[in-house]
Amino acid sequence: MSSQPSHIAQLQTPALIIDGEIATQNIATMAAELPGSRLRPHMKATKCTSLAKLHVLAGHHTFTCATPQEVVGMARAGFGTDLLLANETVDDLRLAAMAAEQDQAMITVAIDSDATLHAAHRAGIKNVMIDVNIGLPRCGVAPEHAGRLADSARSAGLHVRGVMGYEGHLMMVTTHSEKLEKVEACMALLRNAANDVGGDIISAGGTGTYNMHANTGVTEVQAGSYSLMDTQYAQLGLPFAQAAFVVGTVISSSAKWAVIDVGLKSLGMDHGNPSIDGHRVWFCSDEHTTFSPNDGTPPPVGTRIRVTPAHIDPTVAQHDAAWVVNGDDIVDRWAIDLRGW
């Protein structure tokens, strides 16, 4: 093994890097708009308890998770004040693993059916949230059945904290007024369901709609990708800067193109190819990206290149650690310790 690198030129590549100052600034910008419990930072985007510390330093103490692994990992790392699994599961072992953390942590699990309610109850989960479908064809009970499901949960002895919904189908609507109108229509459904369900919480949103909930009745917004950003969210003109990159090394260079050792196995590819500032990306293979400069000749073998991911969440999930940088200097190493399911 190598000794701790101090400069990105010393990194073994491909390597995930996070600019700590930019991430901190993104988190501060969000905390100014949605302070404290108005934001429930989503850990699925970053899967990193070291990054969770930045959220706490900015005043947030409630967190959203997408997998039981994230919930258990956050609880064990001391971030258990209020953890929400904003996802359904009928995995008895994983529900039991989350329930086992309830002495030290407050854990709430989303349910959207009798089956998920009974699984949570069987495992000894104490708190649930009613997940309501508000337009995205994914999880969530139909709004008109939310109250009945909440009643069943209370009959079983569970504490119902409120409702959640996710307007994921609206994240990339580009016209502000159209997006506001559509978000409001979704949240009207969620408010009605909340009336039937009871509880204190109405949870919704994401990085693409975080600034549209001032008057929707939503008590907290679930967003996480904003802390690191990607080229897809950058299209929305949000006040967050790119904080995470995958660093590669040029391993082959010709008159017309160069190749780095950042391939699709180190990137999330569902939003398409990554970007390289000042260059055109031709294509990605398993272990390679071929690219060329907008001007001039391709860089020589050995050159370090920063690749900007098109989708940050699955990109982070490909790496077991992130190197924290200040410019090109390496100042820390953060384990991506919440990977897996």
Next chain:
Amino acid sequence: MSSQPSHIAQLQTPALIIDGEIATQNIATMAAELPGSRLRPHMKATKCTSLAKLHVLAGHHTFTCATPQEVVGMARAGFGTDLLLANETVDDLRLAAMAAEQDQAMITVAIDSDATLHAAHRAGIKNVMIDVNIGLPRCGVAPEHAGRLADSARSAGLHVRGVMGYEGHLMMVTTHSEKLEKVEACMALLRNAANDVGGDIISAGGTGTYNMHANTGVTEVQAGSYSLMDTQYAQLGLPFAQAAFVVGTVISSSAKWAVIDVGLKSLGMDHGNPSIDGHRVWFCSDEHTTFSPNDGTPPPVGTRIRVTPAHIDPTVAQHDAAWVVNGDDIVDRWAIDLRGW
């Protein structure tokens, strides 16, 4: 932790499964066409030394790797008869790690430039292969410079085993005669380079062109995806069957669609959405796939569903283990032990 599951209904999901009999049959079919050293199985597709054993049982003793991690892992697992890194690297530590295995293993590293030649030489690598560009804009020296690079390698004291090229841009050409013609044109370039380079080996090909090298002068074919297959390669009508799937559990079900816990973080997405037999896939999210049956009503919560990946190589790379199945019975667990770089 759970005890060893014996049936896919007991798996924690998402879970990668490999049908051992189908994989063995695929490997037998290929070995009949390209026996022994005519095939150099590519481990980038499967990243699994347990699967490498099936190749050995079928008569293959030479292997292709895409990363130093794969080379070192294969050497340490006892598959070091003849390992080729069919990729360039200037990482001194990783080259040294491969060189350190040379007492027990025969290791050959691809080079395509003075920089990659010098890096290999510096690290004490003994054997190199000249990687030649034959049309895909990626790695490889221009054919007319291959002989000069081989001369430089020999002057430095390295053993030059021959040439390799990869006609990756032709894998998905669908007309057989057109593909044959184009492959032949690429291999004419490679044969000319081989004449200038010397050595015994002319290495090329992949799953998409494995059956086109009877008369190309190529001495060995690099292919790996054929052992597990995916929906993209299935379009080619090859004599290999789907052997790997990601198993999910239905976590939410409505009148029109159902949702499983197989999301894009458990799949390679660069070839698009996965498939589900008898169903239509609507879309994938980080932790979900929404789908509906071609006929009838969506399956209830708790149902197990097999998802067929669109691209097998990056799908396998998302998992730390594969469960080996016979029908729905689990017969073994194989570590995906060659992940990473």
